[in-house]
Amino acid sequence: MVTHTRQRGFSLFIICLFTIVNYSLKFTEGIRVSDGAVKLELIHRHHLQGERRNVAAQPLERLRQLVHSDAVRLRGISLKVMLIQGGAGPVRRRVSETDDAFIPASTNGGGGGGSNNKEQFSNVSGQLPISSGADFGTGQYFVQFRVGSPAQKVVLIADTGSDLTWMNCKYRCRGGGGGGCRRNSNKRRLFWADRSSSFRTVPCSSTTCTNDLANLFSLTRCPSPISPCAYDYRYSDGSAAQGLFGNETVTLSLTNGRKTRLHNVLIGCSISSSGPTFQSADGVIGLGYSNYSLAVKASNLFRGIFSYCLVDHLSPKNISSYLTFGSAKQQTDTMHYTALILDVINPFYAVSMNGISIGGSMLDIPAEVWDVKGSGGVILDSGTSLTSLVGPAYRPVMAALTASLSGFEKLGLDVGPLEYCFNSTGFVESVVPRLVFHFGDGARFEPPVKSYVIDAAPGVKCLGFVGGAWPGVSVVGNIMQQNYFWEFDLVNKRLGFGSSSCK
Ligand SMILES: *[C@@H]1O[C@H](CO)[C@@H](O)[C@H](O)[C@H]1NC(C)=O
Ligand SMILES: *[C@@H]1O[C@H](CO)[C@@H](O)[C@H](O)[C@H]1NC(C)=O
Ligand SMILES: *[C@@H]1O[C@H](CO)[C@@H](O)[C@H](O)[C@H]1NC(C)=O
Numbered sequence: 001m002v003t004h005t006r007q008r009g010f011s012l013f014i015i016c017l018f019t020i021v022n023y024s025l026k027f028t029e030g031i032r033v034s035d036g037a038v039k040l041e042l043i044h045r046h047h048l049q050g051e052r053r054n055v056a057a058q059p060l061e062r063l064r065q066l067v068h069s070d071a072v073r074l075r076g077i078s079l080k081v082m083l084i085q086g087g088a089g090p091v092r093r094r095v096s097e098t099d100d101a102f103i104p105a106s107t108n109g110g111g112g113g114g115s116n117n118k119e120q121f122s123n124v125s126g127q128l129p130i131s132s133g134a135d136f137g138t139g140q141y142f143v144q145f146r147v148g149s150p151a152q153k154v155v156l157i158a159d160t161g162s163d164l165t166w167m168n169c170k171y172r173c174r175g176g177g178g179g180g181c182r183r184n185s186n187k188r189r190l191f192w193a194d195r196s197s198s199f200r201t202v203p204c205s206s207t208t209c210t211n212d213l214a215n216l217f218s219l220t221r222c223p224s225p226i227s228p229c230a231y232d233y234r235y236s237d238g239s240a241a242q243g244l245f246g247n248e249t250v251t252l253s254l255t256n257g258r259k260t261r262l263h264n265v266l267i268g269c270s271i272s273s274s275g276p277t278f279q280s281a282d283g284v285i286g287l288g289y290s291n292y293s294l295a296v297k298a299s300n301l302f303r304g305i306f307s308y309c310l311v312d313h314l315s316p317k318n319i320s321s322y323l324t325f326g327s328a329k330q331q332t333d334t335m336h337y338t339a340l341i342l343d344v345i346n347p348f349y350a351v352s353m354n355g356i357s358i359g360g361s362m363l364d365i366p367a368e369v370w371d372v373k374g375s376g377g378v379i380l381d382s383g384t385s386l387t388s389l390v391g392p393a394y395r396p397v398m399a400a401l402t403a404s405l406s407g408f409e410k411l412g413l414d415v416g417p418l419e420y421c422f423n424s425t426g427f428v429e430s431v432v433p434r435l436v437f438h439f440g441d442g443a444r445f446e447p448p449v450k451s452y453v454i455d456a457a458p459g460v461k462c463l464g465f466v467g468g469a470w471p472g473v474s475v476v477g478n479i480m481q482q483n484y485f486w487e488f489d490l491v492n493k494r495l496g497f498g499s500s501s502c503k
């Protein structure tokens, strides 16, 4: 399949050389056609295997890594949400002007906007493949993405908690000169901005840079009016991304066998990025709710809808799942719908929750825990692996679940904030009472047991919840979301979900 993809990329390159391309190019091979739906090209996690490094050999060590990057991210999310809920408005800090204090672990980003594409694809959708990050030592899911003219391939973390789409990048390297432009010593995949005829930097003197992108950590440094608008993100675990904002063209493959190009998408060209958070990816695809997000820009074209289905992170490697812009035809049992709460804690997607039941009994959790307009709330996040519940929700959930596991030996493993791991010899799922999230509008989300009693190592399972500080938000992470199809309808402000094998 790797070769297959590469060949297609190559033939596409040739076509680009000889054709004046504007809207649609016919794919010559390998694209799914499903009655007029438009899909972006998808990749399988299998494809990435062997290209990625930094995968811990031991399952327990992988889980530790995953839990560590989660912890960092969750701290970032709560800080950001607290600033918003505390009335500070959007997070507005310029890194260069603060001390090295913690910067939210969400990769925020930039300006594109301008969704005045003439064509509206009402009967089609675009689709990207999603790979599980479990293979790469992280809990994140990846999509393969084409950016620039001619299109270059990058692999990005699919992140509903980010609004900037950024990737590792080289800019101004044509002369073959300076230190930053040497050949890739570590063979990282990069976006070569110089080789793209459609890359335009955002001038640092523009109001886009000085105002709009200030929310997104643009720097005030501006040596000359046309110098590129720069950004600097820092993460508490030492991860960082610094680079330039630019407008670029993004190529999406449609389900009807054609391709579409989105122009003037704001991307971050990260000249340097480092640290554990991004080791396995080339960057991040911003699916959060903001004017800068690719999800908002792309879904504007496709009826305001995007969706994904996350395969079980332990499923066979030849099973793929997809990120789709537009209506996806996904096999689910029944779709359940609940209101999507937009604009309260952007770029996060919040949902209303009435409570959690275990084994049919509603747990005693104070209502303010779920109140996103107060100091609680629940968000759905594709970039966090584990599910984080604030104290007053975490404690009753853990109490009810551990009671059912009393027959198994509790293990004193050090897996970060995972409090309860046990020897799973003889474990069957039926010993665990079913947990149900009761979302608003009567929508019941009943994840499979393996989404909260998670495999840690051979013979070891852990309860997959982490306790969060109260007041604060609770986060439904991607392991809890797996084996479900999730549809974000940004126009009707509605979240749909249904259990699915993601085929
Ligand atoms: C979408 O619908 C329009 C008319 O509503 C039609 O002309 C067009 O062929 C359809 N496109 C696809 C890909 O089915
Ligand atoms: C980038 O795109 C935005 C939105 O389409 C547009 O308003 C802006 O002028 C573009 N900037 C550059 C430098 O091309
Ligand atoms: C996008 O921009 C418009 C106008 O500037 C603003 O009213 C709207 O709230 C913004 N949307 C988001 C999601 O930030």
Ligand SMILES: *[C@@H]1O[C@H](CO)[C@@H](O)[C@H](O)[C@H]1NC(C)=O
Pocket (backbone or CB within 6 Å): 316, 318, 319
């Ligand atoms: C995946 O591989 C297994 C065996 O390796 C095979 O039985 C199964 O049919 C494959 N599934 C798909 C969707 O190709």
Ligand SMILES: *[C@@H]1O[C@H](CO)[C@@H](O)[C@H](O)[C@H]1NC(C)=O
Pocket (backbone or CB within 6 Å): 423, 424, 425, 458, 459, 460
């Ligand atoms: C679990 O218990 C079984 C025997 O009951 C033992 O053989 C095995 O080593 C234990 N596994 C762990 C990880 O402690």
